[in-house]
Amino acid sequence: MSGTHRKAIGVETIGMTMRFGAFTALDDVSIKVPAGSFHALLGENGAGKSTLVKCMMGFYHPTSGDILVDGRQVAIASPRDASALGLGMVYQHFTLVPSLTGAENLVISREKVPGVIDWRKERGELAAFMSGMPFKVPLDVKVAELAAGEKQKLEIIKQLYLGRNFLVLDEPTSVLTPGEAQEVLGLVRGMTKAGDLTVLMISHKFHEVTAFADDITVLRKGRLTGTGKVSDLTHKAMAAMMIGDQPIAALDSRAAPKPDAEIVLKVKALKAPDRTGLKSIDIADLGVRSGEIVGIAGISGNGQKEFLEVLAGQRARDQGEVVVRGAAYAATRAEARALNVRLIPEEPLKNACAPKMTVAENIAFRTFDVDGNGKPVSWISAGAIKSFSARLVEQFKVKTASLSSPIASLSGGNVQRAVLARELTGEVDLLIVSNPCFGLDFSAVAEIRARIMKTRNAGAAVLLMSEDLDELLELSDRILVMSDGALVYETPIAQASVQTIGEHMAGHH
Amino acid sequence: METTDIGLWGVPLAMLGGAIRVSTPFIFVSLGEAITERSGRINLGLEGTLVFGAMSAYAVAVMTGSPWLGLLAAALAGLCFGLFHGWICKFPKVNDIAIGIALMLFGTGLAFFFGKPFIQPSAPDLPAIPFGAWSDIPQVQAALNVNVLFLIGAALAVFLWWAFRNTRVGLIVRVVGDSADAARAMGLNPNTVRLLATGVGGALAGIGGAYLSLYYPGSWTERISSGQGLMAVALVIFARWNPLGCFAAALLFGGAGALGPALQSVGVTQGYYLFYAAPYILTLIIMIATSSPSRTLAGAPGELSITK
Numbered sequence: 001m002s003g004t005h006r007k008a009i010g011v012e013t014i015g016m017t018m019r020f021g022a023f024t025a026l027d028d029v030s031i032k033v034p035a036g037s038f039h040a041l042l043g044e045n046g047a048g049k050s051t052l053v054k055c056m057m058g059f060y061h062p063t064s065g066d067i068l069v070d071g072r073q074v075a076i077a078s079p080r081d082a083s084a085l086g087l088g089m090v091y092q093h094f095t096l097v098p099s100l101t102g103a104e105n106l107v108i109s110r111e112k113v114p115g116v117i118d119w120r121k122e123r124g125e126l127a128a129f130m131s132g133m134p135f136k137v138p139l140d141v142k143v144a145e146l147a148a149g150e151k152q153k154l155e156i157i158k159q160l161y162l163g164r165n166f167l168v169l170d171e172p173t174s175v176l177t178p179g180e181a182q183e184v185l186g187l188v189r190g191m192t193k194a195g196d197l198t199v200l201m202i203s204h205k206f207h208e209v210t211a212f213a214d215d216i217t218v219l220r221k222g223r224l225t226g227t228g229k230v231s232d233l234t235h236k237a238m239a240a241m242m243i244g245d246q247p248i249a250a251l252d253s254r255a256a257p258k259p260d261a262e263i264v265l266k267v268k269a270l271k272a273p274d275r276t277g278l279k280s281i282d283i284a285d286l287g288v289r290s291g292e293i294v295g296i297a298g299i300s301g302n303g304q305k306e307f308l309e310v311l312a313g314q315r316a317r318d319q320g321e322v323v324v325r326g327a328a329y330a331a332t333r334a335e336a337r338a339l340n341v342r343l344i345p346e347e348p349l350k351n352a353c354a355p356k357m358t359v360a361e362n363i364a365f366r367t368f369d370v371d372g373n374g375k376p377v378s379w380i381s382a383g384a385i386k387s388f389s390a391r392l393v394e395q396f397k398v399k400t401a402s403l404s405s406p407i408a409s410l411s412g413g414n415v416q417r418a419v420l421a422r423e424l425t426g427e428v429d430l431l432i433v434s435n436p437c438f439g440l441d442f443s444a445v446a447e448i449r450a451r452i453m454k455t456r457n458a459g460a461a462v463l464l465m466s467e468d469l470d471e472l473l474e475l476s477d478r479i480l481v482m483s484d485g486a487l488v489y490e491t492p493i494a495q496a497s498v499q500t501i502g503e504h505m506a507g508h509h
Numbered sequence: 510m511e512t513t514d515i516g517l518w519g520v521p522l523a524m525l526g527g528a529i530r531v532s533t534p535f536i537f538v539s540l541g542e543a544i545t546e547r548s549g550r551i552n553l554g555l556e557g558t559l560v561f562g563a564m565s566a567y568a569v570a571v572m573t574g575s576p577w578l579g580l581l582a583a584a585l586a587g588l589c590f591g592l593f594h595g596w597i598c599k600f601p602k603v604n605d606i607a608i609g610i611a612l613m614l615f616g617t618g619l620a621f622f623f624g625k626p627f628i629q630p631s632a633p634d635l636p637a638i639p640f641g642a643w644s645d646i647p648q649v650q651a652a653l654n655v656n657v658l659f660l661i662g663a664a665l666a667v668f669l670w671w672a673f674r675n676t677r678v679g680l681i682v683r684v685v686g687d688s689a690d691a692a693r694a695m696g697l698n699p700n701t702v703r704l705l706a707t708g709v710g711g712a713l714a715g716i717g718g719a720y721l722s723l724y725y726p727g728s729w730t731e732r733i734s735s736g737q738g739l740m741a742v743a744l745v746i747f748a749r750w751n752p753l754g755c756f757a758a759a760l761l762f763g764g765a766g767a768l769g770p771a772l773q774s775v776g777v778t779q780g781y782y783l784f785y786a787a788p789y790i791l792t793l794i795i796m797i798a799t800s801s802p803s804r805t806l807a808g809a810p811g812e813l814s815i816t817k
Binding site: 079095096097117 | 674675676677678680681683684687688690691694695696808810811
């Protein structure tokens with residue numbers, strides 16, 4: 001397998017149309033990805049990008065349209081057919097088996113695996129294969145123990161190992177640090193330049209597209225709305241192709257920070273066990289002032305999630321103190337209410353909602369058991385919940401079929417809008433936010449960021465944890481980096497450099 | 510046979526012998542359950558399979574005069590129970606634990622129903638190898654009289670440990686147990702793999718049952734199992750789904766189970782009933798000691814319904 005010379009293949013679709021019942025997910029889309037090129041596929045959520053690539057990979061059977069591989073028309077009825085033609089896909093979520101080692105993952109995914117595996121021979125062959133790869137990944141470690149960047153490299157290596165030389169990468173850098181993203185995409189770019197590989201990358205990040213891709217294709221609502229060479233297009237032109245003429249919420253201008261404002265949140269010498277129970281997170285000292293956004297950057301899995309869970313009351317702490325406006329804070333409902341602490345956790349449907357309860361009930365979680373003056377009530381009024389929620393749904397533009405639909409039936413953006421409506425209504429002194437825009441589309445992202453900025457300008461202290469460095473740079477007043485469970489670096493936004501932050505995220509200091 | 514008084518030495522010796530004798534059904538049931546759980550499914554019905562295996566082995570041995578045919582019958586019966594469990598669980602929204610409990614009651618009930626006529630007659634035993642023949646002391650001879658099934662179980666544990674790493678089938682079972690999505694992406698059908706894994710697990714539990722009725726205690730009664738099938742399931746979790754760990758844990762449980770009879774045999778007359786409860790108390794202690802509220806079990810297959 002290592003000795004064979006790989007040769008990139010070109011893929012083309014002609015007039016792809018895909019209908020699900022009355023809904024047209026893909027309408028007459030033709031794209032051309034020549035051999036050895038790096039092609040970017042852009043579009044909002046629901047624009048039809050994944051439908052298109054699933055048709056190419058044989059997961060869906062298009063209603064009409066043809067696929068050409070190296071200029072010849074082919075029939076792709078199943079993922080197996082696609083694989084036989086050399087077409088492979090790297091998914092946004094890892095498909096490696098966590099409890100198996102890298103070597104075991106590679107060998108078992110092969111088409112033909114011998115009944116008894118001779119590991120000595122396989123290791124030798126894998127070593128020979130890896131020596132021809134630009135990627136370096138330890139293969140004898142359980143995949144669960146690899147960093148996200150290494151997993152992503154291993155996913156790509158797996159596709160190459162299986163002899164696939166046309167790869168669809170579905171938002172390959174969404175879980176990587178800027179440094180890792182640069183490295184992975186750079187290596188992939190090198191392989192396309194050498195003519196070993198053809199890549200079709202689904203992406204949201206314009207700067208990556210500009211840095212690595214040759215050409216782009218843009219989809220909107222299932223139609224092709226633009227195509228061209230990256231060198232001829234500006235980010236603005238790409239954005240226009242993606243979102244059309246719908247209005248985008250503008251970010252409030254940043255009110256001037258007050259360096260002597262009250263420190264609302266203080267965290268001192270906090271220690272808590274992490275998810276595995278083997279390591280612990282250790283926050284020595286953190287303060288967030290009223291009217292500022294403090295961003296916490298870090299690669300996922302470095303303790304941000306645990307830190308948020310401690311602040312949210314989802315995780316017990318071993319020692320240390322959390323103080324909000326001078327009062328010890330243990331995240332009970334009474335304390336959160338008295339101190340005006342609000343929380344927007346990541347994956348809101350899972351962490352901030354009861355998925356099967358209605359939109360109205362979910363929006364009323366903070367207020368359903370108190371009356372207008374904040375006194376506890378003993379009889380809950382469904383009417384009050386309804387009218388309160390109706391007002392918020394209107395105000396935060398939550399798109400829902402009805403107030404009594406289960407909140408799980410809403411799209412990701414609308415779930416997040418509903419959670420924002422609940423958390424940002426009333427007085428907010430401290431807002432804790434984690435990855436608020438993950439997986440949301442352009443307009444939802446812009447609106448959510450605008451709301452967070454508005455809350456800051458109204459005087460709230462905001463602690464923002466995000467894996468998206470662009471988001472942190474856009475919103476934060478100060479950026480801290482969390483690595484290996486501790487805060488290792490701090491910079492005011494004016495002096496922030498992506499390079500330095502990235503190095504600290506990777507633990508290189 | 511003349512009795513030699515070896516005093517309190519009789520207790521550890523009886524426990525060793527007891528561990529070997531009592532542990533064999535634990536070994537087979539827990540290895541079977543380990544295979545099933547590694548594929549991502551829990552079969553709590555193995556208690557029923559064990560009892561039904563014991564009954565069918567005894568019945569066939571009585572009728573044919575061959576303990577080996579009885580063993581085969583028990584394995585086949587266990588296979589059927591396992592396949593039935595696996596087949597029901599492939600339907601969406603079916604809970605494997607609930608089906609397991611139903612099958613446990615079904616298996617024991619069915620065994621009692623068919624087993625009534627076989628309580629009286631006596632069946633030939635499975636052969637044992639007298640490793641203690643070198644000694645003159647009868648207690649040593651008794652303790653080292655090892656049944657062939659124990660040896661097969663030990664070999665099977667080593668084989669499974671090796672096979673989970675070094676064979677295609679072993680890796681496939683682990684893939685399916687850890688990530689059904691990854692398995693589907695490889696073109697594997699998780700339901701088929703789990704069906705077969707549950708079937709094999711059932712067959713091994715059936716063999717464990719055959720040991721109960723054909724060697725130790727060596728007769729068919731309705732109280733033959735007393736929850737050993739259920740304890741074996743707990744033991745798999747304690748052993749972290751590792752076949753070698755299953756073997757060691759089975760020995761430990763067997764030794765604990767032999768504590769009561771051993772004390773009784775050296776003349777302890779008070780409170781030995783408490784020691785009969787040793788395996789159950791051990792189960793509780795182990796479960797409490799190895800669980801933690803703040804982290805998931807290391808080594809647990811990702812697809813298991815209890816760890817998801």
